Amino acid sequence: MGRNTRKRRMPLATRIVAGAAALAVGGGGLVWANFYASAHEEHGRHDRTRSAAVQVATIDCPDVGQRIRGVPHRARGEVDGELAAMDSQITDAYQRLATTRRAQAGDPQFVQNAILGPLKDRRKALIDRIKLEINRAGGKADDSLDELAACQGRPADQQNGGQNGGQNGGGQNGGGQDQGGDDNGNGVAGPVAEDFVDIGDVRPNSRDSRNGLAADGDGGSTGTFTTDCGVNENNLFNSDNLIAAPGVDNGAHHTHDYVGNQDNNAFSSDEDLADADTTCQNQGDRSTYYWPVLRLQDGTEEFDANDQGGGAEGNVGRILKPARAELKFVGSRQGDVVAMPKFLRIITGDAKSFTNGDANANTSWSCSGFEDRQVTDKYPLCPEGSQVLRTTNFQSCWDGQNTDSANHRDHMAFVQEDGRCPEGFRAVPQLQVRLAYDIPTPAVENGQVRNPYAVDSFPEQLHKPVTDHNDFINVMDENLMNKVVDCINRGKDCR
Structure with missing residues (x-):
């Protein structure tokens, strides 16, 4: 099938994320196949791993782009670039979530400490850059954007809940049906x-x-x-x-x-x-x-x-x-x-x-x-x-x-x-x-x-x-x- 062939450039932040993703893909296989692989491991780990999958199925981040107002026209290109890099950060964090189920089963704080905490820091750095770009272009950045840096772990059964779901952060209070464990046999999460x-x-x-x-x-x-x-x-x-x-x-x-x-x-x-x-x-x-x-x-x-x-x-x-x-x-x-x-x-x-x-x-x-x-x-x-x-x-x-x-x-x-x-x-x-x-x-x-x-x-x-x-x-x-x-x-x- 065809696709655009114009020579493509890629921002540094996106190249880093793409490189990390590429390491997870080999021999035509998908990183997502590992998402639930540990759910079928040896007896004794099964229940713990399935429980971890229930607890945090995905990552829920506030949408910074929808909150932005008053961006001077000459800063919009830079701001859009930072928002795109933020999307790549979420993708990278989700891939890490998907490939560390065994570690999550053994450490109830793993998601918070190894995934959500570092993600918050990276998002905060980009939010700071967005605010700087707005101010440099003659606008006035909204300081409340800092409140949007933190993301949460969320069970997949919390349908369309926005920021109302997954308040536990580390995912220790998740419950309900184990939708996160349904990969339809092809290694990807959803639909269920x-x-x-x-x-x-x-x-x-x-x-x-x-x-x-x-x-x-x-x-x-x-x-x-x-x-x-x-x-x-x-x-x-x-x-x-x-x-x-x-x-x-x-x-x-x-x-x-x-x-x-x-x-x-x-x-x-x-x-x-x-x-x-x-x-x-x-x-x-x-x-x-x-x-x-x-x-x-x-x-x-x-x-x-x-x-x-x-x-x-x-x-x-x-x-x-x-x-x-x-x-x-x-x-x-x-x-x-x-x-x-x-x-x-x-x-x-x-x-x-x-x-x-x-x-x-x-x-x-x-x-x-x-x-x-x-x-x-x-x-x-x-x-x-x-x-x-x-x-x-x-x-x-x-x-x-x-x-x-x-x-x-x-x-x-x-x-x-x-x-x-x-x-x-x-x-x-x-x-x-x-x-x-x-x-x-x-x-x-x-x-x-x-x-x-x-x-x-x-x-x-x-x-x-x-x-x-x-x-x-x-x-x-x-x-x-x-x-x-x-x-x-x-x-x-x-x-």
Whole structure:
């Protein structure tokens, strides 16, 4: 399969982490295979080791990036780089957690002393650098960021608890089901049986979804514009994140599908995007649309089986392309929409929702024929002949000034309950992404799941469905954007 081939540079902190990870990968095997190996060791150690796995299944760190405000524009590149290095620190610490189960079983303070304590010190050093960079650029850094340095150990059964779970630090009070011990036979952590739900067991119309509020009203702008950009037939994959971690190799720590713009990597400038080829049928749409790949954990070794972002970070199995990718822009219930500025960046959903909590979670999972049944924190088990549906509706209110913000969220907002934008925001066309997949239904028996499918994720997020997210950069030319706005405001359905 193809991937970006531009010569890549990697920050020092990322090189160090990557090197440590590479040492754990050998002969095509994965470090994750050692995660629970000691759970099957000789009699006498079994119970202690299983207990340790229950106690600390993953690492829960406050999301510094979402707390940052007031970063001067000229400091944002440096701050994004430090935040990406912080993500690498968490990945490194999680790998250490995953490969030291025997030591954890023998020392109840091992996690705190050998993993969480040093991680806090390293995070504090990066937070200090972030504050320094903000102040040097003329801003005023928030001193309370220091409070975000400490991380916690957390049992995997604390679903979507954010900072409410794993308060024990060293993991001595963890309990509940031993989800941390389920590696599905392939050596990676998650998903587990409890991450799946039979679509027939989902109550119709039960999901309280703010992301469907923008359109479908009696008034306002009722038109649509649909752009056809394919399903990544060009096999453009990488584990970068141009929005959240520009200039950082493997900034996402998981692999993305890309449709539309064909120059999507961490080092692409706005000029690169504007000059790139596009897979969209309308050549005026060079926008970039990207999302984490889905994989079927069936033992397939993909092109990235030994790479960072892929198998080396627990993202294993056959990459599943959508059978269909529907990209549609809709209007506002309360009035006309205005044009999006070129190079507007929008992130929706949260790749760290398992540890951050679900405040920003924003993907609906369902099955074809059951669209009135939507879930965010479960993968659906669909009946034969039904496709897995993955739907995301983006924020549709823009602050009228900025194409991005320090935390990559504040310049955009969802509509309020009445369909209006918050004060100071203006309605823009709302992007709705609907992906349909042909996936063999996993078998869930006796609390185990065989051949599960899962979204790629940061390693410590354990492939939870709630971590799904979607990204967009507007690179439509002015004429096409004007057509989109005109179609929506005049109530037409256009392509």
